Amino acid sequence: MTDAPLVRRHTDRAIAVLTLDSPRNRNALSAALIGELTEALDAAEADPGVRAVLLTHTGNTFCAGADLKADGIHRGPQLLVDLITRIATLAKPVVARADGHVRAGGLGLLAACDIPVAGAAATFAFTEVRLGLAASVASLPVLVRADPRAAARYLLTGEAFDTAEAVRIGLVTAWDDALDGILAGLRASSPQGLAATKEITTALLRERIAGAADGLRQQSIRLFESAEAAEGIRAALERRDPPWAQ
Template identity: 35%
Template sequence: MNWQAIDITMHERVATVTLDRPDVRNAFNEATIAELALAFDELGRDEDVRAIVLAANGSAFCAGGDLNWMKQMAGYSDAENRADAAKLADMLRTIYLCPKPVVARIQGDCYAGGMGLVAACDIAVAVDEANFCLSEVKLGLIPATISPYVIKAMGENAARRYFLTAERFSAREAHRIGFVHEVVPAADLDATVAAIIKALVGNSPNAVKEAKVLVRDMVGRPVDHALLADSAERIAAIRASSEGREGVASFLEKRKPSWLD
């Protein structure tokens, strides 16, 4: 496909989806939203893909919404605004529910909707010089569409502050509140992401997929009989799966599992 706003490369079962509008600091518009939704849907169903890296070209990771796109939306009807917001919500949900593990490689500043992209990923690594900002209220807006993912990533207490103040904060602060998993010097970014990817692709593809679902399904649930029954059913099913049997057998026989061939 002839991508306009993103680029996709494949290497050793790892797909890299790169935001490719550096001239506007990778701010997204309707083309970016549509292409990201399509890309993650297709890569999520591709059996040859074991992991996905979400990256960006240029000095910024993502500056949020493109100003020209936002100006255009100002003239939309209520129905058009709702439809446009639904497309953004669907794109974020597609990334969040992608059955493949997704790692955000944050090489520069990440603002507004860009933080939604990162929060929809499973693992986030940022350079120590990156800044973050939920700037919506400065424009008379709110970070509504990205809020389910951002609040999950940084927690309610941090969201109360940064949603309301629109303060810019550092990568170190993003790490402290749990929004990103690692902060590294720019020179170490690629090696750090590569190490995480190596760990991901070395694991059972089916188990990784089911582990993603497990986290989503268990968060916030009371530890009651229904949860215990659910967790028991899941471990029984994964033990009986082909990769579950192969993983245990390869460990006992001191050999590589078939998914590493």
């Protein structure tokens, strides 16, 4: 008996629809899920009948971030760097639709997509800072795509915010009722034109990845190995405040 896929895919009128389908761990970015997602992105890029990709999800969470239980603190940051890089360099636009919780590294995945939209059920939070960590790798696309001043607030405080605020600060492009129009526009666009335009629109993100990804990956590992982070994670698992919370 084979395991059920973690990423389901089908094509809808020139749009490759990729659905994160691992609700048991809130669509966490395990090596297995990232492997399937990367394979699906590669297939979409190679298919001349596909104009763009739509990334969506099952369950009440779009993505909860890295799956540290499965992959450990040393592998997780590199896996996220690789996924963000693959989306940024894909020759076809990637649209994302979130209608559930987006947390930690999941915000890096969402921000890496070219046109993210979100529904009323979506909520967002960079939870790392409250655990003695930082949104190191996730910040790569976030600080390019969102307003840096607004992003700094949420990166530093760990506050949760809603779709209206995510749209206001530029983390999300639009509410999900704009999705049909966005996909219609992509279907009407030239493959060559889309590839060339995406190369333009991702230039700053690709530059930031090249210049900062390795340092941020190493920072993430150092923080996870610290005693303060160990206490923060332990407090979260025990559903109590860490000693620094006032």
